[in-house]
Amino acid sequence: MISSESELHVEELEALLRDQGFHRVAFLSTNGLPRRLAEHPQISVLGQGTFLIAALSCYPREQDDASAPGDPHALIAPFARRNYYGEAVSRLKTVVRILCRDHGLSKQALRIFCNSRLPEKPLARLSGLGSFGKNTLILIPGLGSLFVIAGLFLPFPVTGITDYPRPSGDLPPTGPDVRFDLCGSCRACQDICPVGALPEAGRLDEKRCLQALCTETVPFSEAFRRAWGFRFYGCQSCQEVCPHNRALSLETQTNLGVLGPSLSLKRLLSLSFLELKEVVRRSALDRSWIPPRTLLRNALVAAGNRRDQVLLNFVARHRSSDDELVREAAEWAVQRIECGHD
Ligand code: SF4
Ligand code: SF4
Known part of the structure; x- marks a missing residue:
């Protein structure tokens, strides 16, 4: 039963995700989706609601190659060195448990996504979480491209969403028509x-x-x-x-x-x-x-x-x-x- 969905405010959701260690959070209403995304089969099947999209750093403070004399190694990219995807899902499950407990929401109604078939990067871009880089990855100031994207789909509107992306927060002003706005002339x-x-x-x-x-x-x-x-x-x-x-x-x-x-x-x-x-x-x-x-x-x-x-x-x-x-x-x-x- 969804008893108090109307009481959910983006600031409460953001605080919940920050408490779980997510480094950036953004929101996107399905009302704001351009047609090409609204008609995406993985999105249209969800119906109307709100995407809560978060970034979890996978930046590792470690050497990139642990080879030793006589023991050459093969290298693993930072995002795969630990199961950051599994970690993000585990943290989101905690968020879901809290939402169900405090707002009477149905666990089945909330959809966690991470490394999924949803077009996560375009959603992250549209939500203002970050901008596309010329390498097709999402860039976020302070996280670069070294993070995993994870999120929740809530099948109802939440209040305060028009405040996102924040005009003077961690992110630069963005809009769906601006491309590579963090790249400049770099290539x-x-x-x-x-x-x-x-x-x-x-x-x-x-x-x-x-x-x-x-x-x-x-x-x-x-x-x-x-x-x-x-x-x-x-x-x-x-x-x-x-x-x-x-x-x-x-x-x-x-x-x-x-x-x-x-x-x-x-x-x-x-x-x-x-x-x-x-x-x-x-x-x-x-x-x-x-x-x-x-x-x-x-x-x-x-x-x-x-x-x-x-x-x-x-x-x-x-x-x-x-x-x-x-x-x-x-x-x-x-x-x-x-x-x-x-
Ligand atoms: S685009 Fe080039 S540099 Fe980047 S991951 Fe692919 S092969 Fe590597
Ligand atoms: S163009 Fe430069 S700033 Fe943009 S993604 Fe590529 S390397 Fe990064």
Whole structure:
């Protein structure tokens, strides 16, 4: 039963989310959606109501590569080093419990979303949570692009929503017609992308993007294998160069799904598919759309690019794999390590 939804004010909701450690919060009424979003199948099915959209920092104050002499590692992008998505959902569940307790709301009526099929980035942009960067990610002053988006859909209006985005709060004034308003003349992300996946400002070529290729089950081309570098999961190049990601300080403490900045290639290449799945269990990589065979392929390509003789036997054992994706990557990696030069 929804007994006191009309009493809900955005300031109360914002305070609840801030109490749970979310670093930024914004709101959006379905009344304010442009037609292309209102007709989005994942949105139209929700009906009328209010999106509460929040950002949780995934900035890590740690080294990016824990390799040691004789133990080269494969690298993990910051957003996947801990399960920030799971952490955000857990915190939102607490918010839902409080709302149900204090306002008599029905738990079933409130929809949590995080890394979902909703168009979360356009919703974040429209709500004023942040602005689009030319690398197609949302930028928020003070968080850069190093955060996860999570939120709640409330199937009713809340009061005070017209005050958002705040004109003089953490965010600059924004409007749906302003694009790349935090980028100015910068194009560092486009210039640094190792595979030219940002041919125009705000246009990502997913067929080229290394982030998208992490879970792709077709073999990488030679050029993409070399561009892959030491990655295990995630590509961060277009975020590393972004001026908005410098001098960040807001962090999120979580023990959920801790993988760390990198994983030992000797260890990764000693694992079966099942064992690899166990290593990433409950982490950000524990997703149905991330097959272990693609993770093993990623590790093999990273090992090939490490070109460290210490990895040769670990790579070579996969030349006889039953999985063609793995076998082919192992063959390439062995040749690359044995060759020893470009
Ligand atoms: S994630 Fe990597 S490959 Fe994709 S656009 Fe950014 S730099 Fe390019
Ligand atoms: S690197 Fe520059 S152009 Fe790219 S998103 Fe950051 S500020 Fe914008």
